Amino acid sequence: MSNKGRKLISFDWAIKKILRSKANFEVLEGFLSELLFEDITISEILESESNKNAFDDKQNRLDIKVKNSKDEIVLIEIQYNRELDYLQRILYATSKTLIEHIKEGEAYSKITKVISINILYFDFGTGDDYIYQGRTSFTGMHTHHVLKLNAFQTELYKTDKIEKIYPEYYLIKVKNFNDVAKDTLDQWIFFLKNEQVKDGFQAKGLEKAKEILDYLKCSEQERKEYEAYKESLHYQASMYETNYTAAKIEGRMEGEKIGIIKGEQIGIEKGKFLEKMEMAKSMLTEGMNMKTVSKISGLTEAQIRF
Numbered sequence: 134m135s136n137k138g139r140k141l142i143s144f145d146w147a148i149k150k151i152l153r154s155k156a157n158f159e160v161l162e163g164f165l166s167e168l169l170f171e172d173i174t175i176s177e178i179l180e181s182e183s184n185k186n187a188f189d190d191k192q193n194r195l196d197i198k199v200k201n202s203k204d205e206i207v208l209i210e211i212q213y214n215r216e217l218d219y220l221q222r223i224l225y226a227t228s229k230t231l232i233e234h235i236k237e238g239e240a241y242s243k244i245t246k247v248i249s250i251n252i253l254y255f256d257f258g259t260g261d262d263y264i265y266q267g268r269t270s271f272t273g274m275h276t277h278h279v280l281k282l283n284a285f286q287t288e289l290y291k292t293d294k295i296e297k298i299y300p301e302y303y304l305i306k307v308k309n310f311n312d313v314a315k316d317t318l319d320q321w322i323f324f325l326k327n328e329q330v331k332d333g334f335q336a337k338g339l340e341k342a343k344e345i346l347d348y349l350k351c352s353e354q355e356r357k358e359y360e361a362y363k364e365s366l367h368y369q370a371s372m373y374e375t376n377y378t379a380a381k382i383e384g385r386m387e388g389e390k391i392g393i394i395k396g397e398q399i400g401i402e403k404g405k406f407l408e409k410m411e412m413a414k415s416m417l418t419e420g421m422n423m424k425t426v427s428k429i430s431g432l433t434e435a436q437i438r439f
Contacts, residue, residue, distance in 0.1 A: 142346040143328050144252070145211040146359055148197050153178045157345055161199065163338015165207060167318045168250065168264075168303060174202040198230070205246040206230055215255040217401070223249050227300040242289055247300040252325060254307050263309035263322065267302035270295055413437045 142151070152161050158175045165173040179198040196210035208226060216222065227247045234245040271280040280295060287293045307326045314320045317336035324330055330343045351359065413430040417423070417437070427434050 140348040141324070141328050141330065141342065142348055142351070142359060144325055146362055147342075147346055148209070148211070151345060153197070157341070159341045160338045160345070161209075163336060163341065164321055165199070165201070165250075166337050167321050169248070173207075176200050176202055176204075179206065196226075203246075205248060206234060207248045207250060209250045209252070211252045211254070213254045215257065219257065223251060223302065227302075231300070244298075246298065248303070249300060250303045250305070252305045252307060256308065257304065257306060260306070261309065263306045264318075265304040265306070267304070268296040269299035410437070 147160070151157055162173050162175050165175075177200050179200055196208060199207040199209065201207060208230060210223070210226075212219070227249050230247050231244055235241075235243060272278070273280070282290065282293050282295060290298055292298070305322065305325070307322065310319070310322045310326050312323060312326070314323045314331070314334070317334075320330075320334040320336040320339060323334075324339060324342065330339050348356070348359075409430045409432055413426050413432055414437075416426045416429065423434050423437065426432075427437060430437070
């Protein structure tokens, strides 16, 4: 085998089709263990809207909700197209998960810990790192000391760190990785970026990934489905870029009358509308009924017909 390694099925397709099987939990467990620096055992895959296959095969975003052995919930999302309000959306997702997993009448101390892991294949922000971690802590305005829990709270929450109670966020900017794997976590990032596992990689879960995600071991039908999925991603990226650029140009032209900044905002909104229209037409072409297409796209039937 060459140093590059054999071609493997991408992680996003694996999440959709393969890694939800308990027999293959080892791959996800390996990824989470390397990222979170602790041994993670998955107890179950939880159902969420994005776990449904019908429309997600054509969507530019997908996620999976995992419950680990400590009853913490891990949200793993893979995103290809840029979104200006992405930070607010992942905040909404974690908040919604918190609400969904506390029973009516339960004490707030029973709120589930949520970890949001976001694998981003687009330029986001201006940072030059490729993994960012976000946590909540409270720092004294005068002493600059970090607030800690008291003995009673430590017993209740089984930790003395407030940041361990609140949601945690990880942003993995795949394009920023320079392909030099200095440790086992980097080996996973290399796989996420290149869909390959080099000889000598020892990160948890990657050996299993090499075994079950080997493209050459897929059936002809599985390969066709996979290639169609990858092609749809390229198409969506192209459409997004075209609509986004065209909308910005149109927005700038209008901006000569109402101001450049406001014009660009209008252009971006039009770009989003055009993207929804293209998706709606694609769904209709694939045989989905108008009512369902309207519900998923957020467009009215009149807008779609127009």
